[in-house]
Amino acid sequence: MFNKSDITRNQCQLFGGQARQGYDWWWHSFTAHNAETGQEKPFFIEFFLCNPELGGDKPVFGQLPENKEKKIKPSYLMIKAGCWGEGAKQIHNFYGWNEIEVNMGVPYSVKVGDNYITEARTCGKVVLSEEDAQKHPEYMSGAGEISWDLKISKKVAFNVGYGAGKLFRKLQAFEMFWHAEGMKTEYEGEIFLDGQKYLVKPETSYGYADKNWGKDFTSPWVWLSSCNLTSRVLGRQLHDSVFDIGGGRPKVGPIALNRKLLSAFWYEGKPYEFNFSKFWTFTRTKFDCSETDVAIIWHVEQKTWTNRMVTDITCQKKDMLLVNYEAPNGKKLHNRLWNGGNGKGTVKLYHRGKLIDEITCENVGCEFGEYC
Template sequence: MNKSDLKRNYWMLDGRFARKGYDWWWHNFTAVNEKTGEERAFFIEYFTCNPALGEAEPVCGQLTANQEAGRRPSYLMVKCGWWGEEATQLHRFIALRNVSIGHDANGYFVKAEDCSACEKRLTGNVEVSPEDAAAHPEWMCNSGSMSWDIAVDKKVAFNVGYGAGSLFRKLKAFEMYWHAEGMKSLYSGTITANGEKYIVTNERSFGYADKNWGADFTSPWVWLSSCDLVSKKIGKRLEDSVFDIGGGRPKAFGIALNRKLLSDFWYEGKSYEFNFSKFWTLCRTKFDCKETEDKIIWYVRQETTKAIMETQVECDKSKMLLVNYESPDGVKRHNRLWNGGTGSGTVKLWKKHCFHKPELLDEIEAGHIGCEWGEYC
């Protein structure tokens, strides 16, 4: 449902999550090269891990010496990069002792040296030389440079309901939580990537913002979202629409819930939600994700008592990344997690009626789809 809740965007690493937990704020959007006019899809993430284990320097869990000593990761990782030709991910690690994280009347904030994030603005700078990238495999990234100063205007939220509410947050009931405060967001500002300047404008940004936190990740891992939607029914762009699908195999109180997804289609001002935690809606989900020689392909069908949504997406592997994260316990379980921002596909939405066949509300062409798929390997 489209319900803003800035408290769900607060930093969540307290209690047992302080010693074994991660929390990140994620943003992706499209920009245009100032000189060539070429589009490029970018992402920026502020990832925190195990604050109670913080030391004077960031602790990288993939460093052999740390593994042998039993030291678990602890840091702020400023993650950024781009998709498309020569897709790149860059990481900068900062000791959490040198980071200011909290919230005020305007929502969350993260501040560390020349990097910062809050509900309204993102700034940062990451530079990794080829020599450093080769010498530090524990950084889990490519070489390159990227700096940014971006304004954020979040328009539509995906609030998953009581599953990420205050009681279940306090109980640390789930292994992985999700809140999309800006599943449709407008971004504006500038980026410089490998010396090339890019301009971000609201109307062409096709932006998305969410956060995840918890003790570990999910496997399988599924995510699809886009607000670049064109109706086949009316032949026009949908200006007040966005869909968001995420999940895989959540764990509640240590019990795995196999092949469960959460999704919402905000279709021209109305929410069509498919949420397994809202059991009274009788939500049913089927999904299939596969890797071919040159593509990742997703198929998702969800149904409740009120609606049906069928989503088919594909993305060229040549324009995607094998995105890298390590778990709070220091183990890197996701070694083939495909992540992209240039997916394309179709979404069909039906409204259900008593005693009548479902009514096809629309068939929609989707572009600039943020997409993710992977399983532990």
Template structure:
């Protein structure tokens, strides 16, 4: 099993979703403004296909308990002009390989090294079809991608666990830190994507439902507060309350941190690493906050990030059951904060660096 390939089985494809998420920073071709974007290739309940797209949020489908079935391109941006745009396709227009990342939705294409496509939603379509849960606008992209750092969460996303449909939601991070290059056009404004300032990220999720709460934070743009220099580093954490064979575990997260060539992992499923984590996500009128302390036998990191709610989206997904359980799933691309890094020496943790991060991706939702 290639974990970044198509992951649904014949069974789970009747009650499941699979998606490939990309987020990155682009530079306005004229003004030089740095702007974050996201692009997602998505499919839900493909084995239920009977010749027509089914939208679970359409009133008649809610009444008749018809579950969603379609392929989708989900793209957007954050900030003052934030949007999430959805175009939908027949399952017959969807193809994805289990052996490698090779996905096609209509004429939109995705591999490990390249992604291209376009999404256009008119104001009329937005207003006539609320079940599509989309804003109005347009985005076109043609990008190459080089993945520098990988985070494999381990046995929990293995072929066996996938065949057993053990987890409600699976996670794999093929591109915890990526460099993208190319061009993206948002509402007829051209942006250039440069490898050194793309701060890119690519992961995938699949399963039968979405975790609750839903927690995610990534950042690839760091400067050392100690040396005042740019640092080759990457932070990624995600989780909430995983379900295994229908049984809810306690609230927990998985965290990975890459620093100057060294990879640190804090993963409860890899017991030999002796990981311990404390985390809290909360909000006030202005910000969402992610506060995490992660420790294993060799390292400790202290993470304190926030994101301005005015720049964030309430991102829309419906479950394979047809329900829209997450009605306040906050998603952002302007997370900022600090990471303090410690290394254990002679039984004690010694501070080795303190970083400031910005332009990070983030998510939090609970129902």
């Protein structure tokens, strides 16, 4: 059963080969409300570690022309914070490895100055001027200022099973690993965006928390998740439900597994999982992600011997951003990685051919991109 907490998977995984070419990040996304107007706005916060053995007193940027020419790999802590919707932005601040403190044990923690993250709390600040954002394209960042102080309470996990278990983590067998310790997470606290105060309340935060790590990224890259769900059959909001879909083209060593997704739906306390690595469930997946002039559209169909899940989500491009990362090898191949938190759509859930529910989904975290 996938709803199994395992915070050892949230430990920093940058050891062995991944210390020389590897990344590890902790992602948190949630919804807040303007303290004055009550207007809803989704936010995200991420702590991204890269190539510790290559680091020093200052961050090393892979996108600097001279570093590209010399094939110097990046090395740093990047703190990424941003928002979706009107004025969507991502702001990056970077730190050298000698500046930061990383607890490699359980629970994990990362600290530099007043910036901090662990299982149950995060606080910090990112700020970058328009002048510096323009002057330093290697930062891959927009301009602005965001600060936060949040409590984190993870309610439902998506434990993908043995594929991210202790043995496979030790062997560093996959190119990109995934664990969602809090695919349903409640956040509480405050966040400030360019001087505007936003309140984050547990019951309306519709939060999510996961981590990825490995040697490289995946292409295509697909992610969908929401816990703001309303049953069309029951005619009410589902308070103990969440779904999570992720993957694309996982690689085990040199072998690529084309067009594979992992997904789970925790439906009012009942688990429905579609996990290709659990071969005995005979999971089959078809998905299509497309881009129009105004929107990104996802269609995912998954089946096991007994269950079926059909997911249709749309997010308006005006509410999204092209999220920026460079890989540990110094390459930036994801240049159209669409990322949003305002997706809407439906999920249809079936058991033995019978419709269990048709669910309206809002505040959907969503991502799609391919190398270009």
